[in-house]
Amino acid sequence: MTQTNYAAPADFIARSRPALMAGVVGVVLCGIGFAVAREQFYRAYLIGYLLWLGIPLGSMALLMVHHLSGGAWGVVIRRIFEASSRTLPLLAILFLPIAAGMHSLYPWTNETLVAHDHILHAKSPYLNTPFFLVRAVIYFACWIGLSTLLSKWSLAQDGGDVNAARKMQRLSGAGLVIYGLTITFAAVDWVMSLNPKWFSTIMGFLFMGGHGLIALAFTVVIATALARRAPMDHVFKPVHFHDLGKLMLAFVMLWAYFNFSQFLIIYSGNLAEEVPYYITRLSNGWQYVALGLLLLHFVLPFSMLLSRDLKRNANRLITIAVLVIVMRLVDIAFLVSPEFNSAGANLHAGEDAVSSAFVNWLDVAAPLAIGGIWVAYFLRQLGSRPLLPLREPDLAKAIAATGGH
């Protein structure tokens, strides 16, 4: 092992500048959208927000899994996970537009509608504006608390604190429980309640699976870029990418498994309160999006990731990772958009409205705006610490010639 402090390469961190520029362009576009088509803006913003939120939350969850399970794959990318999870305070701020746009997004915020609808009235102890906001505060407090502590102790470990590893391990057990619970209710609040009459008990699992997948894909992108430069070029070995590829394959399969389970159960039950979710998504053009998801979110990445050669070759694995990130955007749009008509109004506010497949320019602008700002912030976080946990006892084993196997 060469003696180095594993500082992040300056030229790579400097990419936060173009990222921020892209973000600013996105923000300007969103500003125009906000002025001319406010309903569209909020919907597109929700899509973009959920996409980027998946990376820090998934990274935090996988980081905790790694603290509990160990394994070489996690040691070499731990700092990427930690940098991602430290962006959660930024995402808490970026949540504000959603809170501001609640009335456009969620029909249960409409008091006259609730007063005249028995089911919405029955749900109002949970689905009401103050409690929704309080819950959001609780979620972010939990997430920021967890990620801050994990990052703090990881830094303390660099400084020579031998108890840090044990502390991170201990927190991770409880942390995963907290993550699982908060993300389940967040999924109900932010996505399921777009259609306040629909419910599906697997929603939490769908979100956790999506988070894990996009976090891995994003980490593969960053790791590949770092592997091309000193000092990480001699750290990342094919075996590390092999493990990441296997994990991605597992999450791609989980995504398909959860979605297929949900589809089959709702389709077979054919109940009036549930099946409209799929009727909307399998008609008026949305069925082609569904087919695209099946092929590009599952069949293609699944069959490519079966190849051992592809998984071990970072330059080829990154193409699958990028595909996965793009398809996560499509999948989230497919969760959100069909609940709205093409003018951006929530279908369930006007019951007889129909959603025909549509993509709005804001659906690209909003993810760009949030993504640009987020990536810039992420890169600065990544640059603020050594790229490897230098005093981690498993480090030498993880970066040995065999990659810890």
Add this chain to the structure above:
Amino acid sequence: MADAHASDGRVRPLVIEPGHSFESVTGSISEIVLTQKPTKGWFLGLTIGFALLMGLLLAIMNLLVTGIGIWGNNVPVGWAFDIINFVWWIGIGHAGTLISAILLLFRQQWRTSINRFAEAMTLFAVACAALFPLLHTGRPWLSAFWLFPYPNTMGLWPQFRSPLIWDVFAVSTYATVSAMFWFVGLIPDLATLRDRATSPVQRTIYGALAMGWRGSAMHWQRYETAYLLLAGLSTPLVLSVHTVVSFDFSVSQLPGWHATVFPPYFVAGAIYSGFAMVLTLAIPLRKFYKLTDFITMHHIHNMAKVMLVTGLIVSYGYMNEAFFAWYSGNNFEQFMMKNRMFGPYGWAYWLLISINAGVVQLFWFRKVRDNIGLLFVLSIVVNIGMWLERFVIIVTSLHRDFLPSSWAMYYPTRWDFTMYFGTIGLFVSLLFLFIRFLPMISIFEMRTMVPEAKVHDEKLEAL
């Protein structure tokens, strides 16, 4: 104490106690089969199992002569002990497949000493499970006609849209692949037994079963390939079998059954109960057969941790069911949950919750995971909890459905119990025969764990 504590306080596991060599590993595992006389304890265990098995035969005989009217099932609870026990046994089998397939693919070395008897457990559990769907037809000799799609002149086919038919395929595939996996894994050890056999009878039988294994490099190369392929085949089965079992319920429209969370929740429950059963078996086995060097505290800890994780997922499922029953705003969903909690079977629900969501929390504590006696008790408690879970899901959802005029209580009869305990007898009998006649720990895989096997080859490692 099998775990070494590193300076940072985290645990570095030992999968085999120090001081073993190739010879001592081979000797101490194979002598149980070849030279040791069966102990009194073994005879006692087999006798109990065999007595229960006789009860099973009696119950089956009565069932075939009289009909399934000897059971307590009746409208509206048309499904009861038969499906509860089926799901319970199938679930128990899952740990074996998880240990043998998924942990192998993930290169988890700690699977090595527990995979053999866990796989045997899977096979025996599937055998017990399969009895129930066959027998609940009342005329099992017609089962082929009802369950399997075979071309016939009358153009009769089973209902392919029914998950019960998917179950037939899922379970029969599962049984076949598990049996092959187990047998393939046994071949090198059968050859070892053949070579060390002390009597011609032993030599002939183990020799025939070893299928001409000579341990040549070619044999090993093919063996490793076959084993990995079978592991790959088994991996989706860990998920698919219990997913299909969950479809038996969830594709219906009944409140309490129709829930999209069922597939992952059932799979987690299956692994949870399966690991509980592995612990129930491993703890006495390692004590009475002096295998504590091979099944170390590290194994016990890991199994307890797997139970903690899967138990928490199951608890998450209970929370989900309760929350969404309320959130649905649907009267029938809400009534189902209320009835489950405070209806006539409320005691079963709260007992289940206190076990699967309450007692499971004990596994968080290292002190509990270190306490063998307590773990043994807990593993049995967990299996009772998982049996209750199926009872609660099945009976409380059925007995009070949409129409109050058709409500009724379900009471199992003594034949229900005879049959259930009879399958436990079948399981125990098979297991005792297995540990008497086959090596319960994989000898050749354990040999790879001793220090002699750890030859460092820089060139090889660089690959």
